[in-house]
Amino acid sequence: KQEVTQIPAALSVPEGENLVLNCSFTDSAIYNLQWFRQDPGKGLTSLLLIQSSQREQTSGRLNASLDKSSGRSTLYIAASQPGDSATYLCAVRPKKVGNEKLTFGTGTRLTIIP
Amino acid sequence: GAGVSQSPSNKVTEKGKDVELRCDPISGHTALYWYRQSLGQGLEFLIYFQGNSAPDKSGLPSDRFSAERTGGSVSTLTIQRTQQEDSAVYLCASSLAIYTGYNEQFFGPGTRLTVL
Numbered sequence: 001k002q003e004v005t006q007i008p009a010a011l012s013v014p015e016g017e018n019l020v021l022n023c024s025f026t027d028s029a030i031y032n033l034q035w036f037r038q039d040p041g042k043g044l045t046s047l048l049l050i051q052s053s054q055r056e057q058t059s060g061r062l063n064a065s066l067d068k069s070s071g072r073s074t075l076y077i078a079a080s081q082p083g084d085s086a087t088y089l090c091a092v093r094p095k096k097v098g099n100e101k102l103t104f105g106t107g108t109r110l111t112i113i114p
Numbered sequence: 115g116a117g118v119s120q121s122p123s124n125k126v127t128e129k130g131k132d133v134e135l136r137c138d139p140i141s142g143h144t145a146l147y148w149y150r151q152s153l154g155q156g157l158e159f160l161i162y163f164q165g166n167s168a169p170d171k172s173g174l175p176s177d178r179f180s181a182e183r184t185g186g187s188v189s190t191l192t193i194q195r196t197q198q199e200d201s202a203v204y205l206c207a208s209s210l211a212i213y214t215g216y217n218e219q220f221f222g223p224g225t226r227l228t229v230l
Binding site: 034042046049089093104106107 | 118120145149156157159164173205218220221222224226
């Protein structure tokens with residue numbers, strides 16, 4: 001059974017700092033890994049999707065990396081801003097025909113201190 | 115539409131009543147997914163549709179839960195005889211297709227269900 005872990009559960013950093021969020025998964029047989037952010041009381045916003053054949057994806061100040069063999073992904077946020085405060089979730093899609101479930105981590109609650 | 119929409123945004127009901135939650139996926143997306151997010155719990159997969167068919171219903175927590183999709187578009191999640199443990203945020207997502215290596219899922223804002 002796939003298990004996805006995100007550490008730390010919560011993180012507070014001063015504005016302007018660069019930071020890294022971690023995601024680990026137990027089964028490396030995945031199609032892709034997706035990073036989301038969730039604002040309080042809101043749905044999920046997709047940030048980046050990395051296919052299993054890729055090593056990283058970039059969007060603006062965000063960079064996500066994937067090391068499938070070791071079951072790890074990181075989300076790097078450069079020059080953090082108060083608007084980045086949210087819960088960040090990673091999710092993996094299994095590489096199994098007919099299994100379309102995303103398995104989510106429990107998230108990292110990020111607070112950027114102005 | 116521009117994004118996935120869900121209605122109602124909030125639903126308060128009494129224990130034992132039936133509820134229907136609606137999801138409108140992004141236009142052209144053939145795959146649709148339902149998830150549940152309970153307080154203190156992670157996101158839990160419930161069911162997905164490819165077109166109007168649901169190949170995998172294993173995530174539905176009990177036979178009180180059912181879902182349908184018509185016309186390859188709108189989906190309804192029905193919970194019969196609601197219980198307090200059904201209280202959660204129900205999230206819907208859609209993607210262009212499944213069975214591909216790239217199927218980014220886009221989520222709606224969710225329906226917050228409270229069972230009194």
